Amino acid sequence: MRFKAKKCRKLVLRKGKLCNTLQLEIQGEKIPSVSDQPVKSLGKKFDKTLGDVQNVKEFRQQAEEGLRKIEESNLPGKYKLWCYQYGLLPRLTWPMTMYNIPLSTMEQVDRRISRYIRKWLGVPPGLTSVGLYSTTSKLQLPLSSALEEYKVAKVRAQTTLESSKDEIVREAGITLRSGRKWSAAEAAEGARSRLRHKDIVGVVAQGRLGLGAGPTATQRWKDAEPMLRRKMIQSEIRRQVEEQRRAQAVSQGVQGAWVKWEQALERKVTWKELWSWEPLRTQFLLKSVYDLLPTPANLKRWGKESEEKCVLCGKRGTLSHLLSGCAIALGQGRYRWRHDRVLRVLAAALEEKRAQMSGRKQGSLKFVDFVKEGGKGQRRGKRAADDGLGILPTAGDWVLQADLDRKLIFPEEIAVTNQRPDVVIWSAKTRQVVMIELTVPWEERMEEAYERKAERYSNLRQVCTEKRWKAWCFPVEVGCRGFVSQSMWRMLGALGIKGRKRKQVTKNLTEAAEAASRWLWLKRNAGTWKI
Template identity: 45%
Template sequence: MKFKTKKSRSLVLKQGTLADYHFNLSGEQIPTIQEQPVKSLGRWYTEDLKDTKRVQETAKLIREGLEAIDNSGLPGKLKLWCLQYGLMPRIMWPLTVYEVALSHVEAMERNINTYVKKWLGVPNSLTNIAIHSRKAKLNIPVRSLVEEFKVAKVRTSMTLSNSKDPVIRNFQPDLRSGRKWRVSAAVEEAEARLRHKEVVGATQTGRQGLGLIRHKWWSSATEKERREMVVQEVREQEEEKRVAVAAGLAKQGMWTTWESVEQRNISLNVLWQMEPLRISFLWRSTYDLLPTPANLSKWYEERSDCCAACGQKGTLQHILSACPSALSSGKYTWRHNNVLRVIVDAIKGRVECVNAEEVPAGNQYFTPFLKEGSQPRKDTSSKRKPSILSAANDWKVKADLDGEGGFPQEIALTLLRPDIVIWSESSREVVFGELSVPWESNIEEAYERKLTRYAELEAVCRDKGWRSSCYPFELGCRGFVAASLHKWLNKMGLSRKEIKSTTRAAAEAAEAGSAWIWNKYLLEERRKRSDR
């Protein structure tokens, strides 16, 4: 191997300062760092021996990249894609290899968030938690630069500490990240939390059944698994901080109180199919940033907070779910029927399939006995899970749509009109469901109210020899699905794919209906203002 002076660099330090001294080899002079900076593994080494200029260059790269994306002429949703898969990977390596203070990264993230809000069509007052939180009820896959910076530093630290090279492992370089946050302290805290979790043992979180979550413990994990566990723990700490801040926000943090509402994940593929006005309405309505009279009275002192339609306090909750004028004019009923029609179509399709099949003889769904130490055989058949409809094949469906509502008179005489009634004369079983499209904070109240309303009808059906069951189910007026709707569709025997497509279509119908109600309110408000 031949030694090449052109590909070499020299560096001379005297008492901590650079000295202008040249080395020669075979009559050729070796360039110094001052003359020709060198780049190794994506990191530049210059005469100042500092990363200050590199940090400034990275910040400039972000500004220029954001401006280039913003001036590209693409729709905002495609600009988000360019940010996630174009600009973010380019800036993560410089942030990983250079000594960057956390305060500089936070400034970079603020610049990024300004453009993200602009592309989503939301005001700059929207909290950054709404963009980056993974536990928010409205979730969008936009990564937090601060979180990715911390994760990259922690992963690098774990990689160096677990290196197979004893020199690197015993003398681990100090990864500096400013005084606000230290990498070594973050790693130690994450490891301590993981050891504490192992001491506590398996705990139940969420609505999953017991034993469905597999836990990986620190003591039995490999080096690679420990590195990923520490990285995941750092992410969880960042998410805990975001949720804690959101819980203290009276308006934009209301989603933390929605116990019965499932998370709505908006992937980039789904985002591509949405119109810009729909994207803007979805985010502004979720975080109550629409120009309602209640908000305008806070933003401008001279504005009134009264609803233009009825004179009551014009909050977003009032306009979308509690305005007497909108109720009497049929706006809420129209939205309710649009959502109900989606669910009824799915139920009718399932009922038609059940009626075309033979009634199973006996109980086909049982738990087989297993000897000690034996493993259950995997069921490769295409049988559907048991449902309420499995007991008969003469089911009839009646929905309160297009004037066809009403309870079947052969079962009971009542003035109540459930939204969906499904009954079978052969099995003498009746199932009725009731849909509500309330404000998301009132979903539990709506469930209890509908359950109480139909309790007497359920008892009357039982007295007449019918097996009856009532299932109230809800879908928020802004398109957030309640757990009760999943339960209803699951009881009807729909597959996971069918449930997913049905709930998505129903959520879009509720969201579109609320957007129409909001636009109608704006038109009425402008008309009354022009008449003055």
């Protein structure tokens, strides 16, 4: 092996000061000084200061230059977002791991990145960062926060050193520096404490999940291998960052209103959807969810208008009023038009399922085949669609009527009433009837709409039961901004629409409600309503 002087560096200190007069040679070749030619070793750059001041400056320049190059490209905004997520951010991850970058510096870089992201999305600069990076909000974008990745990278490096297979490295007590505001070592230890505490407490019920449900039920700190423990610590750090975002959202009165949408299901925007959407659709969705559209109330709050009256009725023109509460718009049939568009999508999905069940025999009881100890059971094929997976598979003579195009009349053979559910499905042979009532309310009023419609049709359901019909009543909601309620999800599953088909139906309902509301917003100042 030949020694190469050009790949080496020298650093001479005399009385604590750098000295460049002393020259070192090997085999007639001079060894360059670190002050003249900084060296990069093991992924880290070293200069004459042996510190990271210059490296931090270069990191900020790298981030700014990367953002500038993406901005100067001729790509649409959604492709610039992809370049950031999968081009720039991975390049910044290694410097964030290796250099002692203070948290305050990283916060400045993250704010700079967020400004560019808002510009590429076409949303106002005032949009909260919670709406960009939150993983538990009602509307989730496929973007990652540079600040969150910084914390995870630091904790990953810290735990790697602490659990190293080399005893000398493990017992060296190395602590990564990240400024005064935050410590990677303390964050890692705090995450360990929380994970140990979860082992003691056990799995607790979260939301509507049953006791013991969820992925955390199979991951216990005391039983995990070292590699899995490091991943659990990183996941816990991400969870803590998300908790901070959640607390920030609760403190935001307007842009944090989505925390009150208890009945609405989450919407996760994928890159495929983001690429296929028009920019105006993305902008309307984000602005409507976080109430940043130029409504009369917002224009007055921003100091751009002196009054906040609705053009049609003269009341306070909030977004909730314009999309779901204006009496004039209601009288003109605008909300009914949106309701019928969503109902048409729902009726088409139910009719498709009814057609699949047409002609099938009535479902029979299913028995369990017990197997003796040591024996082998009979292997069954793919589970049939009518193997006890819903109401519709129990009969083959279903008839469906929807309150569309013409006035729906409730079947007289079941009950005589003036009430008109949006959808009625019944089977004369099995004497079963399903009533579905659709509402397209403001997302915060989903639960109120559910209780109101359930009470309205409770008497009709009782009458059907007294006449020896097995009756179900499903009040369902689709928010006016395109968020499907849990009642809709449960209804589709109860009728037998499950799996990928149920996801596709909810997606179609979401798109129908969102597109109709977007059109209502564009026509909000029109005095007349024509389709």
